[in-house]
Amino acid sequence: MARVEIRLSGEGGQGVILAGIILAEAAAIFDGKNAIQTQSYGPESRGGASKSEVVVDEGDIDYPEVRRPDILLALTQEACDKYASSLAPGGTLVTDETFVQSPPKVDGQVYSAGITKIAREKLGKEIVANIVALGVLVALTGVVSSEAIERAVLSRVPRGTEDLNRRALQEGFTAGETILHRV
Amino acid sequence: MSAEQSRVQLMQGNEACVEGALTAGCRFYAGYPITPSTEIAELMSERLPRLGGKFIQMEDEIGSMAAVIGASLGGLKAMTATSGPGFSLKQENIGFAALTEVPCVIVDVQRVGPSSGQPTSPAQGDVMQARWGTHGDHPAVVLCPWSVRETFDLTVRAFNLAEALRTPVILISDEVVAHMREKVVLPEPSELKVVDRPRPTVPPAAYKPYGPAPGDEGRDDYVPPMADFGSGYRYHVTGLFHGEDGFPTGDGEKSAALLRRINAKVEHRRADIVQVEREALDDAEVVVVAYGSTARSALRAVRDARAQGIKAGLLRLITLWPFADEAVREVAGRAKVLIVPEMNLGQMSREVERAAHGAARVVPVSRVDNELFTPDEILARIREEA
Known part of the structure; x- marks a missing residue:
């Protein structure tokens, strides 16, 4: 697999930075690839737009930043509007339909999943929406293996929350697979 | 695992x-x-x-x-x-x-x-x-x-x-x-190799805090053995020019010897201190000289240029100071142009120019708008100069 660029976007508090770190750890530690994670750093980390970026490659990674994401996750309408045009041609846009009412037209695949709704209603904790999102993303794109993302999630989350996070990831996988079967 | x-x-x-x-x-x-x-x-x-x-x-x-x-x-x-x-x-x-x-x-x-x-x-x-x-x-x-x-x-x-x-x-x-x-x-x-400072081997009474170690007498670039405070070696430390005993001196010869020695200490070991990395330089006509994160954008640009048939290369400075005069001079002797991208207004490009000494043209490229260079920006300069 050649270089894949992933941009995770949303607003402060939705956990996109942590999601990026977990995704990069899944690729680097558990799938044995190379990975770099970067993030917008500054006022965004205290509310407002937030983004976290990951580059995954079988080979070495020279330029560390994301130019045209092959995979874009947008958890808010604002993030979606801001970054949709940056998607690489033929790329994959995944939106959270809880907050993104009107996904834009892009040259690529657009998938909508009720990411935050699932976290709220099926898991009773909105805070795990980022883990649900990772499940959706991995099911839809296969950017890392499902085993790798599960191990990466479990090694990062606070002790005592493993079960909740495992279920969140599983709900994300299911939502992603349901979308694929529908298409 | x-x-x-x-x-x-x-x-x-x-x-x-x-x-x-x-x-x-x-x-x-x-x-x-x-x-x-x-x-x-x-x-x-x-x-x-x-x-x-x-x-x-x-x-x-x-x-x-x-x-x-x-x-x-x-x-x-x-x-x-x-x-x-x-x-x-x-x-x-x-x-x-x-x-x-x-x-x-x-x-x-x-x-x-x-x-x-x-x-x-x-x-x-x-x-x-x-x-x-x-x-x-x-x-x-x-x-x-x-x-x-x-x-x-x-x-x-x-x-x-x-x-x-x-x-x-x-x-x-x-x-x-x-x-x-x-x-x-x-x-x-x-x-890993871990190095510790030289410490005195002579008894405290014979210790000169800024004098040469036994065997280093006569060297103009020696590193004096350093005693830990509290270990029984009493000595004086001052920001004034000082003699081998550590006390201030107004003696011009001693002052000059001290100043020259602390510089010679580094200068004479330049070959061990200066490190660079060379990428695709053998036949390179357009060479990017870069350091830090900018060099990562530059490496991508050089690889992309090579894929387009342009003879581009990268000289990456790992040690910034002492400056890699010799490596730059060598590269300048074979290349047509040296492109120096920096996230400043051209600070190292002037050093590159000094070391190249006219053997190759030096083109500074600045970016100071809070962002890292993209590879495409550097590639565009490589294409212009190729």
Whole structure:
């Protein structure tokens, strides 16, 4: 697999930075690839737009930043509007339909999943929406293996929350697979 | 999980700096947190006490640098970390450490300046300050990493050089390298060479704190053995010019000998200190000379240029000071043009020009809008010059 660029976007508090770190750890530690994670750093980390970026490659990674994401996750309408045009041609846009009412037209695949709704209603904790999102993303794109993302999630989350996070990831996988079967 | 897999980590540049420092034997940190270097202080405050070391958050950067010098005189390997505004404040004491020959490591994670500038954005505007920030003719050893793993390696090397040469060594990073998380496998401590300062072998009564070790008499570039304060060797340390006994002197000959020796210490070991990396240079006509995170954009640009049939290459400066005169001169002799992209208004490009001495044209490229160069920007310049 050649270089894949992933941009995770949303607003402060939705956990996109942590999601990026977990995704990069899944690729680097558990799938044995190379990975770099970067993030917008500054006022965004205290509310407002937030983004976290990951580059995954079988080979070495020279330029560390994301130019045209092959995979874009947008958890808010604002993030979606801001970054949709940056998607690489033929790329994959995944939106959270809880907050993104009107996904834009892009040259690529657009998938909508009720990411935050699932976290709220099926898991009773909105805070795990980022883990649900990772499940959706991995099911839809296969950017890392499902085993790798599960191990990466479990090694990062606070002790005592493993079960909740495992279920969140599983709900994300299911939502992603349901979308694929529908298409 | 395999043994190899269990050692794989995703780590920030600033974290790797701490790991490198601790591996090199650093047991004292004094600092005043400042973005984008803060993670170094944070992590040091957690890790050092558990290793029996000391962490002090000082009242400011001036006090921090003074504390580092004091700790080193007490026998500990000591460091501080800062960014531009704090680096400015530390300069006077960095000069004190250079003249009094106190080994220490100063990390400067560059952000946009001058003044408070832009704390969260990358820049490379401190490279000349790292050379000439403190007054007088002082030596400078400055190392510049481009990756997380290299941040680890060069931090270890910074301590080793500081100890071997008894001089302050600066590790100059930038916001991109400091904050990005990258896959690394750190070496086992047994795989690394760790250097300790030379200590006196003569009894206290015969000790001259700034005199040569037995066998070094007559050398004009010797590194004097250094006794730990409190170990029974009483001596005087002053920022005034001093004789071999450590006391101030107004003697012009002794002053000149001291000044020349502290510079010769570094200058005569240039071949061991200066490191560069060469990529695709054998037949290169257009050579990009770059350092730090900019060199990563440059490497991508060079690879893309090669894919388009352009004979491009990269000379990456790992040691910024002493400057890699010889490597630049050699490359300039074979290339048509040297492109020097920097996140400043062209500070190192003038050094490249000096070293190239007209053998190749030097084209500075600046970016100072808070963003890292994209590979395409550098590629466009390569195509123009090819």
